[in-house]
Amino acid sequence: MTLILWAVLGYLLGSVPFGMIIARFLGLGDLRNIGSGNIGATNVLRTGSRPAALATLLLDSGKGAAAVLLARYFAGDTAAILAGGAAYLGHCFPVWLGFRGGKGVATFLGTLIALHWPLGLGACAIWLLAAALGRISSLSALLAAAFSPILAWAMGRFDLIPVSLFMAVLIFIRHRTNISRLLDGSEPRIGRK
Numbered sequence: 001m002t003l004i005l006w007a008v009l010g011y012l013l014g015s016v017p018f019g020m021i022i023a024r025f026l027g028l029g030d031l032r033n034i035g036s037g038n039i040g041a042t043n044v045l046r047t048g049s050r051p052a053a054l055a056t057l058l059l060d061s062g063k064g065a066a067a068v069l070l071a072r073y074f075a076g077d078t079a080a081i082l083a084g085g086a087a088y089l090g091h092c093f094p095v096w097l098g099f100r101g102g103k104g105v106a107t108f109l110g111t112l113i114a115l116h117w118p119l120g121l122g123a124c125a126i127w128l129l130a131a132a133l134g135r136i137s138s139l140s141a142l143l144a145a146a147f148s149p150i151l152a153w154a155m156g157r158f159d160l161i162p163v164s165l166f167m168a169v170l171i172f173i174r175h176r177t178n179i180s181r182l183l184d185g186s187e188p189r190i191g192r193k
Contacts, residue, residue, distance in 0.1 A: 002075050003082055010067035010083030014090025014107060017097055018059035019044050022052050032100075040102035042137045042190070060102070061110025063087055068114035077159070084111040085163045092174055103174040105141040108167045112148060115160055122151045135189040138178035145171040 019039040023031050028047040031039050035046035040060060045053035064087045071083035091107040093099040109127070113120025123144045130140035145168035152160040172179070181187035 003079055006071040006075055006079040006083045007086040010071065010086035011090040012095070013063050013067045014087030015094035015096055015101070016063060016090075017094055017101065018063070019056040019102065020097070022055050022059075023047060026052055028052060038102050039097070040104075041106055043102075045190075057106050060091065060106035061113070063091070064107040064109075064111035065114035068111055072114075081115065081159065081163050084115055085166055087111060088167050088170070092170055103141070104167070104171060105137075105144075108141075108145065108148075108171060111167070112160075112164070115163070116152075116155070116157050119148065119151050119155055119157060119160060119164070122155075123148045131190060136182070136187055137190050138175050138187055139182060141171060142175060142179070 017039050019041065020031055023029060023034075023044060026049060028034075028044070028049055031037070031043055031047075035043045037043070041053045041057035044056045047053075064084055067087035068080045068084040072080035088104050088107050088111055090101075091104045092101050094101040105127075109120060109124055111120075112123050126147050127140045127144040130143045131137065134140065148164040148168055149161050152158070152164045178187055
């Protein structure tokens with residue numbers, strides 16, 4: 001029962017659409033009608049507000065981390081893993097927005113950092129390196145996601161392979177249209193509106 005409760009709490013925390021809240025508060029418009037229509041930091045950046053994009057990035061990653069840390073403190077590592085995976089699921093399919101959410105990259109990274117900081121920093125390093133070289137956010141996210149279960153295995157954190165794999169698969173599913181654009185060369189670069 002306790003594990004189910006932490007999964008539900010993680011999902012509800014992950015469902016908070018910080019990008020939408022920040023964009024509305026700052027008068028940037030409805031994110032669902034801007035750029036990709038996504039509610040995450042990359043699309044907030046397309047509004048032209050870097051501070052809003054940074055705040056979204058921090059809050060979206062923070063909600064994944066908060067779900068993990070709270071569950072670990074009160075109920076242990078298994079609850080933390082479930083809460084983190086559920087927070088990621090909540091970001092992608094938030095109850096507050098009719099289950100139409102973001103792609104979850106920031107929440108994925110924040111969750112991994114809280115679960116095992118070397119794993120999270122490894123995934124962040126892959127994202128940053130790919131972004132610096134290719135300037136394409138979606139490709140960076142796909143590479144970080146694809147390598148996260150491998151990094152978990154290499155670090156001996158076999159308990160984190162299932163949640164890393166779960167989030168990686170969902171990242172690939174949520175990036176279907178990005179993958180199509182990557183293949184045909186039309187995927188926008190970071191910072192383009």
